[in-house]
Amino acid sequence: MTNTLIFVDLASDDPAAAGAFYAEVFGWENDARPEGIYHRMVPGGFFKNKDGSDSQIGNLHLGIFDAGNARPHPEPAGVEPRTLSTTGRKPRIWVLISDDDSADRILATAQTLGATILWRNHYWKEFNGYNHAFVDPWGNEIVLWGKAGENPQIPADFTRE
Structure with missing residues (x-):
């Protein structure tokens, strides 16, 4: 196991x-x-x-x-560091967009609440998915994943890799 x-x-x-x-x-x-x-x-x-x-x-x-x-x-008062990491690469969190939601709605809501949009409308062939990303107000990077399905028709405005 x-x-x-x-x-x-x-x-x-x-x-x-x-x-x-x-x-x-x-x-x-x-x-x-x-x-x-x-x-x-x-x-x-x-x-x-x-x-x-x-x-x-x-x-x-x-x-x-x-x-x-x-x-x-174990320490009730905790230990250093006590601040958010603000430089360099950090872990990214991937979230699958539900079938009854949309990247546009998620990104718009996140941006309204203080997030920064990193990119939109990208297709990654290796894993057959559409993706978009934002950084939340605390510096955490969130990548949205949308299923492209069988024989996807990639929109013309999407970047590709």
Whole structure:
């Protein structure tokens, strides 16, 4: 049996605001545990089987922690660093666009709430998907993924690789 990825956390200097941001942008439940210190974003639902039915595997959750005192940690006061990382490459979070949502709606909402759009309308042939990206107000990079399907018709305004 292999080790299993169960959670990914994003840093924020305001976990409550970040929780509200992701709840509005993606429609996820903002489960503050406790409020302002750690927020678990719960997308709900299950991964789909090939026939479109729900599998037994629940969608992964995303955590948002306070960069000033990242919990859990054995030291009650936490340890350095206590600031957001602002330079260089950092991990990217990939989010599959649901069939009943759109990249345009997600990007517009994110931008209205303070995100910076990195790019739109790109097709990656290797994995047969459309992608778009933004940086949230705390510096976390989010890449949106849209399924291109069988024999995709790539829009003329999309870049390609």
